[in-house]
Amino acid sequence: MSKVLVLYYSSYGHVETMAYAVAEGVKAAGLEVDVRRVPELVPEDAAKAHHFKTEQDAPLANTADLPLYDAIIVGAPTRFGRLPAQMANFWDQTGGLWAKGALIGKVGAVFTSTATQHGGQETTLYSLMSNLLHHGMVISGLPYSFQGQMKLDTVTGGSPYGATTIAAGDGSRQPDENELAGAKFLGQHVASLVKKLA
Numbered sequence: 001m002s003k004v005l006v007l008y009y010s011s012y013g014h015v016e017t018m019a020y021a022v023a024e025g026v027k028a029a030g031l032e033v034d035v036r037r038v039p040e041l042v043p044e045d046a047a048k049a050h051h052f053k054t055e056q057d058a059p060l061a062n063t064a065d066l067p068l069y070d071a072i073i074v075g076a077p078t079r080f081g082r083l084p085a086q087m088a089n090f091w092d093q094t095g096g097l098w099a100k101g102a103l104i105g106k107v108g109a110v111f112t113s114t115a116t117q118h119g120g121q122e123t124t125l126y127s128l129m130s131n132l133l134h135h136g137m138v139i140s141g142l143p144y145s146f147q148g149q150m151k152l153d154t155v156t157g158g159s160p161y162g163a164t165t166i167a168a169g170d171g172s173r174q175p176d177e178n179e180l181a182g183a184k185f186l187g188q189h190v191a192s193l194v195k196k197l198a
C-alpha cells in the first residue's frame with residue numbers, strides 16, 4: 001500500500017497538532033501514514049529557558065527512510081519568515097538522496113504556523129517547498145475546494161500554498177477547527193494525488 005510521511009518540527013506544539021491532523025486526513029483517504037519529527041538543535045538549557053515542548057510522541061525521522069514513502073508532507077513554524085534551522089538541517093543531510101534522484105516524482109506538500117497573521121506564512125511555506133522542489137518532488141498546495149481558507153469573519157489560517165495556523169505572540173492560541181480541517185484536507189488531498197499517480 002502507498003505510504004505517506006508527515007515530517008515536522010515544532011517548538012511549542014502548534015505544528016505538532018497540525019501534523020496529526022494532516023495524518024488523520026491521509027488515513028481517512030485510506031493510505032498508511034507515519035508521523036516523524038526532526039531532531040531539536042537548540043541546546044537543552046536554552047530549550048527549557050524558552051519553554052519548548054521537549055517531550056513529543058513522534059519518533060525521530062531518518063533521512064535514509066525518505067525513499068520508502070510515496071509522499072512527504074512537511075511542516076514547521078516560521079523563523080523570521082523562513083523555515084527553522086532544525087528542518088533545514090534535516091534536509092541539509094539529504095545530498096546523497098538528491099545525487100541519486102531518490103525522491104524524484106514523489107508528492108510533496110507543506111504546512112506552517114506563525115505567531116501573527118502576516119508574520120511570514122507564505123514565505124515560510126515557500127522556503128519549505130524549495131527543499132522538495134530541488135529533490136524533484138511534485139508539489140501540491142491546498143486547493144480552494146477547502147473553502148475554509150476563504151473565511152474572513154474570524155482570524156484563521158489557511159492558504160493555497162499549504163495549511164497554516166496562527167499561534168499568537170505568546171503561543172496562547174491553538175489551531176482552531178477551521179485550521180485543523182485545512183490540515184486534514186491537505187492530508188486527504190495529497191493521498192488522493194498519490195492514488196492517481198500510482
Ligand SMILES: Cc1cc2nc3c(=O)[nH]c(=O)nc-3n(C[C@H](O)[C@H](O)[C@H](O)COP(=O)(O)O)c2cc1C
Binds near residue numbers: 009
Ligand atoms: C527565533 C524565532 C523567530 C520567529 N519569527 C517569527 C516571524 O517571523 N513571524 C511570526 O509570525 N512568528 C515568528 N515566530 C513565532 C513562531 O513562529 C511561533 O512560536 C510558532 O509558530 C509556534 O509553532 P510551534 O508551536 O509549532 O513551535 C518566531 C519564533 C522564534 C523562536
